[in-house]
Amino acid sequence: MGFTKGKFGSSLSRAKWRVKRVMMSMWLLVALRGLASHVVVGSPLWLMPMLYLMGLVVFHAWHWMAHQRWLLYPAYKVHMYHHWRVYPPRRFLSKVYKNDKEGRTAWSSFCHDGPLYGGMLLNIIILWTVGAINRWHDLSVAVLSYACVGSWSNWLHHALHIEGHWFERYVYFHDLRALHYTHHQGTAKHNYGFLDFGMDMVDGSLAKPDYALSNNEGIGRNDAQEIHIGQKEQLLLRRPSTSNDEHISAVKPGPLPNLAKDGLKECAFAVVAFLIEINVGILGLLLGVAQEGDSDVDCTVPHKKGDITMLEVEGFWAFFAAAFEMA
Ligand SMILES: [Zn+2]
Ligand SMILES: [Zn+2]
Ligand SMILES: [Zn+2]
DSSP states (O other), X not given: OOOOOOOOOOBHHXXXXXXXXXXXXXXXXXXXXXXXXXXXXXXXXXXXXHHHHHHHHHHHHHHHHHTOTTTOHHHHHHHHIIIIIXXXXXXXXXXXXXXXXXXXXXXXXXXXXXXXXXXXXXXXXXXXXXXXXXXXXXXXXXXXXXXXXXXXXXHHHHHHTBTTOGGGGSHHHHHHHHHHHHHTSTTOXXXXXXXXXXXXXHHTOOBOOOTHHHHSSSTTBSTTHHXXXXXXXXHHTOOOOSSSOTTSOSSOOOOOOOXXXXXXXXXXXXXXXXXXXXXXXXXXXXXXXXXXXXTOOBTTSOOBTTBOXXXXXXXXXXXXXXXXXXX
């Protein structure tokens, strides 16, 4: 099965609109999971959305922290190793995931990962301390949910860097990759989110996605690195896509995982990816297509070197309210 998703367009309004739907799809899954634990163990319905919201805040603060040289230097160093050694913008994609073990010591690894785990744990402790949850059931549900979403997000981040990943068959994956590609460009102090960019919208750190990875030969690809070094002019002057096929992957997406070969976790993640895809589709049917304005930006035109285009988001809720006005 190849990637045959047709024409999707690369105007900023379309790109934004697809990401909004991805975020809402995730919220739907979170709500469904909350409903499930409500029915099964009697957890309060607000628990899952609350954990999710608090988790977003912690993740954003943590990722921001990992980008501040002055704050916790060992964490910064580990994080920058991923950014500038393992996956610099010109080698954003690789055939297999390259880990950053060499860039870590036990201590710096603790400084990098510790605050994230600690922050999530703190969320649960807060809910427990203020008495919002007081049953062991809810505590277990909370810990398990954070473990699952954390594991999924970490895996998603790896997938974003792997060329030919099976996830490439979903259009929304290319949207997320385009946003994470921008995170790896310039000062990298923007697009801290992986799937949910709500906190970037609140913080004003949302930047224009860059679709160069999906539709252009060589850019950001491991193999093509040498070809493009010394051709900066060509990189900057690349023409916008006129074909509207910017989501068609340059390579064939890999085969879907199977239980025997890839294991339960990979298969479960594929199910989540598929559920998001279904939700994105349903939301598209319900809410309609994006309205392209006159002043639209083409997202296949890469950012100029050292000049990241930030996105003005007219207030967090207004951003989503606009989505429903389209319906
Ligand atoms: Zn980062
Ligand atoms: Zn990291
Ligand atoms: Zn990355």
